[in-house]
Amino acid sequence: MAARFDQESYEQVKGKPAKPMNTKGIPVSRWIDGVLEDKAKIAQKDNVRAMVFWGHVPNSQTRGPEMKTAMEKLDLLVVIDPYPTVSAVMHDRKDGVYLLPAATQFETYGSVTASNRSLQWRDKVIEPLFESLPDQTIMYKLARKLGFGEQLCKHIKVNNDEPLIEDITREFNKGMWTIGYTGQSPERLKLQQKNWHTFDFTSLEAKGGACNGEYYGLPWPCWGTADMKHPGTPNLYDMSKPVAKGGLTFRARFGVEHNGVNLLADGVYSKGSEIKDGYPEFTADMLKKLGWWTDLTAEEKQLAEGKNWKTDRSGGIQRVAIKHGCAPFGNARARSVVWTFPDPVPIHREALYTSRRDLVSKYPTYADRKSFYRLPTRYASIQAKDYSKDYPLIMTSGRLVEYEGGGDETRSNPWLAELQQHMFAEINIVDANNAGIKHGDMIWVESPEEGGRIKVMAKITQEGMAPGVIWMPFHFGGHFQGRDLRSKYPTGSDPYILGEACNTAFTYGYDSVTQMQETKVSLCRISRA
Amino acid sequence: MARMKFLLDAKRCIECNGCVTACKNENNIPWGVNRRRVVTIDDGSPGERSISVACMHCSDAPCKAVCPVDCFYVTDDGVVLHDKDICIGCGYCFFACPFGAPQFPKDGAFGDRGKMDKCTFCAGGPEPDNSAAEYQKYGRNRLAEGKLPLCAEMCATKALIAGDGDTVADIYRERVAYRGAAGLSWGWGTAYGGRQRRARGVDNKTSSQD
Numbered sequence: 001m002a003a004r005f006d007q008e009s010y011e012q013v014k015g016k017p018a019k020p021m022n023t024k025g026i027p028v029s030r031w032i033d034g035v036l037e038d039k040a041k042i043a044q045k046d047n048v049r050a051m052v053f054w055g056h057v058p059n060s061q062t063r064g065p066e067m068k069t070a071m072e073k074l075d076l077l078v079v080i081d082p083y084p085t086v087s088a089v090m091h092d093r094k095d096g097v098y099l100l101p102a103a104t105q106f107e108t109y110g111s112v113t114a115s116n117r118s119l120q121w122r123d124k125v126i127e128p129l130f131e132s133l134p135d136q137t138i139m140y141k142l143a144r145k146l147g148f149g150e151q152l153c154k155h156i157k158v159n160n161d162e163p164l165i166e167d168i169t170r171e172f173n174k175g176m177w178t179i180g181y182t183g184q185s186p187e188r189l190k191l192q193q194k195n196w197h198t199f200d201f202t203s204l205e206a207k208g209g210a211c212n213g214e215y216y217g218l219p220w221p222c223w224g225t226a227d228m229k230h231p232g233t234p235n236l237y238d239m240s241k242p243v244a245k246g247g248l249t250f251r252a253r254f255g256v257e258h259n260g261v262n263l264l265a266d267g268v269y270s271k272g273s274e275i276k277d278g279y280p281e282f283t284a285d286m287l288k289k290l291g292w293w294t295d296l297t298a299e300e301k302q303l304a305e306g307k308n309w310k311t312d313r314s315g316g317i318q319r320v321a322i323k324h325g326c327a328p329f330g331n332a333r334a335r336s337v338v339w340t341f342p343d344p345v346p347i348h349r350e351a352l353y354t355s356r357r358d359l360v361s362k363y364p365t366y367a368d369r370k371s372f373y374r375l376p377t378r379y380a381s382i383q384a385k386d387y388s389k390d391y392p393l394i395m396t397s398g399r400l401v402e403y404e405g406g407g408d409e410t411r412s413n414p415w416l417a418e419l420q421q422h423m424f425a426e427i428n429i430v431d432a433n434n435a436g437i438k439h440g441d442m443i444w445v446e447s448p449e450e451g452g453r454i455k456v457m458a459k460i461t462q463e464g465m466a467p468g469v470i471w472m473p474f475h476f477g478g479h480f481q482g483r484d485l486r487s488k489y490p491t492g493s494d495p496y497i498l499g500e501a502c503n504t505a506f507t508y509g510y511d512s513v514t515q516m517q518e519t520k521v522s523l524c525r526i527s528r529a
Numbered sequence: 530m531a532r533m534k535f536l537l538d539a540k541r542c543i544e545c546n547g548c549v550t551a552c553k554n555e556n557n558i559p560w561g562v563n564r565r566r567v568v569t570i571d572d573g574s575p576g577e578r579s580i581s582v583a584c585m586h587c588s589d590a591p592c593k594a595v596c597p598v599d600c601f602y603v604t605d606d607g608v609v610l611h612d613k614d615i616c617i618g619c620g621y622c623f624f625a626c627p628f629g630a631p632q633f634p635k636d637g638a639f640g641d642r643g644k645m646d647k648c649t650f651c652a653g654g655p656e657p658d659n660s661a662a663e664y665q666k667y668g669r670n671r672l673a674e675g676k677l678p679l680c681a682e683m684c685a686t687k688a689l690i691a692g693d694g695d696t697v698a699d700i701y702r703e704r705v706a707y708r709g710a711a712g713l714s715w716g717w718g719t720a721y722g723g724r725q726r727r728a729r730g731v732d733n734k735t736s737s738q739d
Binding site: 401402414415416418419461462463464 | 544545546549550553554560561572573574575
């Protein structure tokens with residue numbers, strides 16, 4: 001396999017040359033730069049030449065006009081989604097675009113995770129409509145075409161190209177020790193699904209019945225193997241409960257000391273802990289030193305030898321640590337100084353495009369970076385230029401309750417679409433009157449440099465927005481710089497409501513750690529259309 | 530016999546439009562017809578308040594009183610319904626209704642005066658319960674299935690409550706007891722003159738609810 005990857009070195013990691021497969025890839029927010037940036041300036045062999053949009057919409061990302069150019073420069077563009085999405089229409093490609101219909105959540109079954117760390121089992125409501133296939137089937141077929149279908153499903157039964165979902169859940173149960181994604185077996189999740197009525201709405205704990213003492217969704221960390229029957233952790237770092245009952249300490253994630261300061265907990269520990277102080281992450285050696293090694297079974301000992309709580313595939317180290325009231329990942333202090341971040345403690349840095357030039361010298365942004373996630377990334381060179389004369393208004397964006405994400409799904413739902421029929425910009429009455437704009441007028445919102453111009457409806461407000469700031473929702477799509485793209489959707493698949501994507505007008509700017517795109521602060525000017 | 534009522538607790542409504550969406554989906558209501566609507570007052574300003582409004586199923590319903598063809602009837606549960614086969618789409622009920630409940634679909638040759646459509650408290654119409662004809666004209670008959678209106682069943686914050694007036698009152702009374710203050714329902718100030726009294730400087734203590 002390794003031979004098929006780029007073997008050159010473009011970046012140094014810890015002072016040594018690093019192969020691309022061992023360096024961080026280009027994040028989704030920057031894919032357009034992977035396509036458009038000069039090849040000599042990026043830390044990989046070639047530009048990005050193919051894009052697969054899988055359950056992702058382009059209108060949640062900024063720099064619309066450049067994105068359109070990047071889409072048109074690609075060799076191949078694939079959209080895997082229940083809806084065509086804006087990816088299908090915003091470019092003017094004539095060839096090399098494939099729309100692969102993916103099944104919705106109602107057309108498949110299996111375990112699903114929510115952002116509250118809990119998992120639940122769901123049932124299939126209807127068979128997949130038309131030619132759509134569930135994601136796992138598409139993934140298997142793609143892997144097979146690329147030549148590693150068998151490796152992907154080595155431990156997963158495959159029926160008619162569909163990997164067995166129970167086996168997929170078991171597969172991650174086997175490996176994800178670091179976050180305790182291991183105890184939620186398909187059998188335990190299905191049992192909870194049958195016993196919904198026994199869970200308390202407030203505490204999420206089952207009172208009696210087949211799941212007695214478990215928390216709904218077995219929120220991770222749900223330590224050890226499923227046989228250990230850990231109830232899940234409803235609240236992180238709750239030391240008032242034993243770890244075996246869902247209690248937890250802070251993880252010893254960052255070593256035991258930094259610059260001579262002890263990082264472990266000082267005299268505090270979770271209820272029932274036999275170690276009455278801070279302690280590091282559990283390892284096989286630590287169990288031996290504590291005299292707890294003999295608590296492991298012969299089988300566990302074999303797999304646990306020389307390992308730690310996250311590499312021991314038997315789960316024995318986790319089991320024994322918890323048996324003695326300890327958290328497998330140690331007991332440390334919360335870290336509020338992140339010494340690995342550009343700003344160890346968050347400080348204000350003025351936006352790249354700002355109308356407050358007086359704040360730039362006091363709160364300057366970062367220096368430009370040559371290679372950050374393989375790409376040159378600009379900060380100071382953008383902030384240096386004053387755009388506020390031509391673009392005096394601050395532009396920000398957000399969400400509407402009726403729509404979700406890029407909105408392709410929700411704008412295709414008649415009940416929701418009826419409630420929000422126009423893409424709009426919310427403007428303070430002072431700015432509106434200064435620009436001669438009335439409520440309901442169509443206006444142009446234009447932003448500097450790489451930002452585009454968008455035609456939207458004006459919503460005038462007295463107090464909703466402060467003077468000098470305009471706000472737009474980001475769920476619209478299907479119009480591009482004044483052009484209605486409805487005719488470009490495959491017949492019958494166009495959403496009820498189309499509109500300009502506000503991110504078409506949003507400009508350059510990326511987070512200094514994650515490269516999250518800047519969708520909250522830029523500059524613009526407005527005029528009647 | 531039950532006496533069916535809606536109650537909207539304005540302290541809890543978050544303007545999510547879940548009730549509107551539930552109603553439209555359950556009863557298959559066309560675009561442009563809104564049996565239920567969320568009205569937001571002072572949107573974006575301090576004191577903003579939302580209420581969800583539909584037919585209130587009045588005891589002495591003005592729509593029924595003024596209908597020239599007498600198409601309205603009241604069920605044993607106190608639900609105000611009408612017969613679309615008798616309705617002439619004149620819109621007189623719309624004049625009479627204090628809540629803007631009657632809706633007029635825009636289909637047909639003469640624009641916007643089709644047969645009147647309104648909230649049925651999910652109780653269908655004169656056709657046999659849960660028949661295809663009933664569903665086609667009036668939507669779902671949930672009461673006949675032993676269920677309450679879906680708008681209230683779906684309300685995430687339980688701001689909208691539907692059911693027998695006695696039960697609804699019990700729930701609201703308990704809430705008010707928990708909150709430790711009375712008179713927080715929408716319209717209280719209007720009904721008891723809070724705004725006028727404040728304007729005259731008579732009562733400065735009254736909360737700024739409405």
